[in-house]
Amino acid sequence: MATVKEEAVNQPDIPIIANMYERWTLDYIIELVQLIAMDFVCRPRQYREVPANISKILQNFRFLSGTDPEFPSRMQRVMTFEALLGSSDGAGMTMGPDLKTGTLPAGASGTGAGASSGAAAGSGMNVPAEGAQFKMEAARLRETARAYTERQVTQGEGQLLQAFLDEGITLQSYLRPIDDQNNVVIIGDAQTKAIFDFAVQVLRDKTVAGRFGRPPAFQRTWPLGGALDENGSLLIQEIGRVLVHGVMPSPPVMPVSQNKFNVMQRIAHYGALTITGVIEAKFPADPSEPLPSRQERFEPLIGAAYSWKTALDNLASVM
Structure with missing residues (x-):
């Protein structure tokens, strides 16, 4: 029987939906680059040495957002992501008032299990309930991971492990139909990945970072893959x-501290690891399998889910 080892949880080739979760959690950076694109025009002297390719990207953020498949607007990204994953686990405390009410689906600013059941403002369309199902089932999985990890004695650990596996099976049944073979998911991933990658390219440019008195991120994979980078988070x-209250009187996003962005990265990373592990898992059909064997196979996945939960718990308290 195939096993779920730690390397299965940490594989670099993670499923599309896990990649999408990671980017959705860090979608905040796209809104920051939108502000940079506005600042680029308002303060040209600050960007005198920006290379031509970065200048073009910033112009595209201004003129193509919402009209080009590679530059979906915030509303378009919300509709893509929320249909699959519910509201962003990283955006609830980073969006400004205009994006929390009036221009997004009713649940877009929250992280609760039912957050995706609202209607898109002015669109006449209801946000599909599938994303709310993901939120609910993922929360249950994290809670069983917490119960298993924080158990005080060994008595009952078999039941706690089985509770986690039962929730894993339920979440897996939701995730597998939106796997790498689903054309809707493939298209949504390509479009949301394009604008995210463009935003990262801008933030990694040393001349753009220099406009804010900071060097760009050093880690090659930042901000994905759990690559915490002091330069990147300080940027x-x-x-x-500098920009949130300097570009417009009613900013679309709120400032995020270095610590909070690091926590957002942890949420994104451990969520993606957990989703990957659940999709790839060979859950046991027979709960009579010896406990040590089940523990060896599934404790790495439980650890990822528990780290996901603790990061989410930390987000509300970190300044």
Whole structure:
């Protein structure tokens, strides 16, 4: 029987839906680059040495957002992501008032299990309930991971492990139909990945980072893959400090501190690891399988889910 080892949870080739969860959690950076694109025009002297390719990307953020498949607007990204994954686990505390009410689906600013059941403002369309199902089932999986990890004695650990596996089977049954073979998911991933990658390219440019008095991120994979980078998170903090209240009177996003962005990265990373592990898992049909064997196979996945939960718990308290 195939096993779910730690390397299965940490594989670099993670499923599309896990990649989408990671980017959706960090979607905040796209809104920051939208602000940079506005600042680029308002303060041209600050961007005198920006290379031509970055200048073109910033112009595209201004003129193509919402009209080009590679530059979906915030509303378009919400509709794509929420249909599959519910509201963003990272955006609830980063969106400004205009994006929390009036221009997004009713659940777009929250992280609760039922957050995706609202209607898109002015669109006449209801946000599909499938994303709310993901939120609910993922929360249940994280809670069983917490119960297993924080158990005080060994008595009952078999039941706690089985509770986690039962929730894993339920979440897996939701995730597998939206796997790498689903054309709707493939298209949505390609479009949301394009604008995210463009935003990262801008943030990694040393001349753009220099406009905010910071060097760009050093880690090659930042901000994905759990690559915490002091330069990158401090740059995010500084961009928010300089631009959020300096570009427009009612900013679409709120400033995010270095610590909060690091927590958002942890949520994104451990969520993606957990989703990957659940999709790839060979859950046992027979709960009489010896406990040590089940523990060896599934404790890495439980650890990822538990880290996902603790990161989500930390987000509300970190300044």
